Amino acid sequence: MTEYFDVIVIGGGLAGLAAARTARLGGASVVVLEAHGGGGRARTTTKDGFSFNLGGHALYIGGAGGEALAALSIRPEGSPPPLGRYQLLKEGRMGVMPSTAGTLARCGLLSWRSKAQLGSALARLAKIDASRLAGTSMEQWMQNLELHSDVEDVIRALVRLSTYSADMSALGADAGVAQLQLGASSGVLYLHGGWGQLLAAFGAGQEVRIHCPVRALREEAGRIEVQLDNGSLVGGSAVVAVGGPGATARLLPGSIDWGELGGPVTAACLDAAVDHHPAPGYVLSLDRPLYASTQGPPARLAPPGAAVMSVVKYGTGSPDVDRAELETHMRVAGVTIEGVLHQRFLATMVVAETSCRAELGGLEGRPSISATGVPGAFMAGDWVGPAGLLAGASIASGHAAGLAALRHITTTASRQARNST
Numbered sequence: 093m094t095e096y097f098d099v100i101v102i103g104g105g106l107a108g109l110a111a112a113r114t115a116r117l118g119g120a121s122v123v124v125l126e127a128h129g130g131g132g133r134a135r136t137t138t139k140d141g142f143s144f145n146l147g148g149h150a151l152y153i154g155g156a157g158g159e160a161l162a163a164l165s166i167r168p169e170g171s172p173p174p175l176g177r178y179q180l181l182k183e184g185r186m187g188v189m190p191s192t193a194g195t196l197a198r199c200g201l202l203s204w205r206s207k208a209q210l211g212s213a214l215a216r217l218a219k220i221d222a223s224r225l226a227g228t229s230m231e232q233w234m235q236n237l238e239l240h241s242d243v244e245d246v247i248r249a250l251v252r253l254s255t256y257s258a259d260m261s262a263l264g265a266d267a268g269v270a271q272l273q274l275g276a277s278s279g280v281l282y283l284h285g286g287w288g289q290l291l292a293a294f295g296a297g298q299e300v301r302i303h304c305p306v307r308a309l310r311e312e313a314g315r316i317e318v319q320l321d322n323g324s325l326v327g328g329s330a331v332v333a334v335g336g337p338g339a340t341a342r343l344l345p346g347s348i349d350w351g352e353l354g355g356p357v358t359a360a361c362l363d364a365a366v367d368h369h370p371a372p373g374y375v376l377s378l379d380r381p382l383y384a385s386t387q388g389p390p391a392r393l394a395p396p397g398a399a400v401m402s403v404v405k406y407g408t409g410s411p412d413v414d415r416a417e418l419e420t421h422m423r424v425a426g427v428t429i430e431g432v433l434h435q436r437f438l439a440t441m442v443v444a445e446t447s448c449r450a451e452l453g454g455l456e457g458r459p460s461i462s463a464t465g466v467p468g469a470f471m472a473g474d475w476v477g478p479a480g481l482l483a484g485a486s487i488a489s490g491h492a493a494g495l496a497a498l499r500h501i502t503t504t505a506s507r508q509a510r511n512s513t
């Protein structure tokens with residue numbers, strides 16, 4: 093007999109697990125079908141007492157993603173990065189990153205006039221209604237502010253840091269400014285034990301079937317049939333959270349037209365386990381799209397006295413060139429060659445599945461959770477829905493899709509009950 097679940101979730105990354113937890117807390121029977129080992133881009137691996145995320149990861153604790161985490165009773169545990177230690181790098185010189193009035197005053201890379209301009213731009217940031225910037229690119233937004241070029245350089249670097257996007261002429265200012273606001277208001281956490289912590293919290297009590305790829309999905313007689321390699325499952329509803337638009341479209345029947353979505357946001361990453369605490373440990377380049385951060389400590393990712401360092405290049409080029417640049421930047425951040433115990437280079441990581449381009453409407457231009465073309469089937473991921481970027485978008489759309497799946501099965505059940513009386 094074909095197995096039945098109220099909600100079938102396809103994909104065991106953050107979006108799928110958020111959908112599954114939402115549906116389960118709502119009282120539905122739920123199964124998560126995951127093609128690989130689970131966790132997707134949020135997985136953590138461990139080696140000799142060191143925990144590695146897939147590249148540097150910082151969790152935004154506010155915004156739509158934070159609200160979804162709170163609604164699902166998930167309280168991430170970690171430490172904020174020590175912003176006071178952050179250095180900006182320009183033309184080989186370092187200066188403290190302006191994150192407070194004190195560090196702004198001490199930043200040796202800006203003139204006094206530029207400091208005043210940056211200070212007032214950052215102070216005004218919180219008051220901006222970012223949604224009104226839809227259709228404007230980050231580059232246009234900065235031009236409208238008529239900033240000094242060195243102030244623009246700092247803002248570009250902060251936007252790269254918070255969105256992973258390197259192309260300011262493409263990125264929607266609605267998304268970029270909202271992400272800057274989020275960073276400045278609620279901040280980020282580096283998670284103890286890595287992002288596997290989140291996966292464990294989301295997955296607790298869930299039935300997750302790993303190495304179980306779904307091949308297709310269709311609706312029949314008000315139910316969703318999901319095809320596997322060795323049979324099928326039937327659900328009252330389904331959530332497709334398989335990463336990006338290509339993987340999603342391959343599962344759905346018929347041809348789907350989400351319109352132009354904007355290509356992926358990619359990064360090259362170098363993660364290293366080191367036997368010392370690098371100093372300065374945190375270096376954000378203004379000349380190049382590079383950032384180095386010691387993720388643990390402050391997060392518990394490494395044995396005492398040792399550290400996990402992640403270096404990111406926003407946007408990718410030739411792997412050899414990217415790797416050399418990342419290694420040089422890691423040294424600039426204070427890692428000594430002889431102190432590296434393990435090193436992992438990830439040449440091309442898809443950080444976000446689509447790039448939230450201004451010309452495509454920014455956040456509002458992304459497809460909605462219901463845009464599957466299949467009644468009762470919803471979708472989620474960092475390219476879906478109008479809220480948030482990166483993991484925040486995955487968690488928020490996963491939660492929204494889980495709620496929609498619950499509503500669908502409740503409506504279908506009450507319709508069936510009405511018809512049978």
Ligand SMILES: Cc1cc2nc3c(=O)[nH]c(=O)nc-3n(C[C@H](O)[C@H](O)[C@H](O)COP(=O)(O)OP(=O)(O)OC[C@H]3O[C@@H](n4cnc5c(N)ncnc54)[C@H](O)[C@@H]3O)c2cc1C
Nearest residue numbers: 103105106107127132133147149150306334335482483486
């Ligand atoms: C280098 C890097 C750094 C990042 N840094 C940050 C950061 O600092 N802050 C932040 O907020 N976000 C960050 N992110 C983004 C964040 O990791 C992702 O947005 C989020 O993990 C995506 O989750 P997801 O569930 O939408 O997709 P995925 O994690 O891609 O999960 C999709 C899952 O679906 C499974 N799947 C695919 N096809 C099928 C199928 N046919 N059947 C069953 N299962 C299937 C896959 O195996 C996978 O497990 C970063 C990402 C990267 C790569």
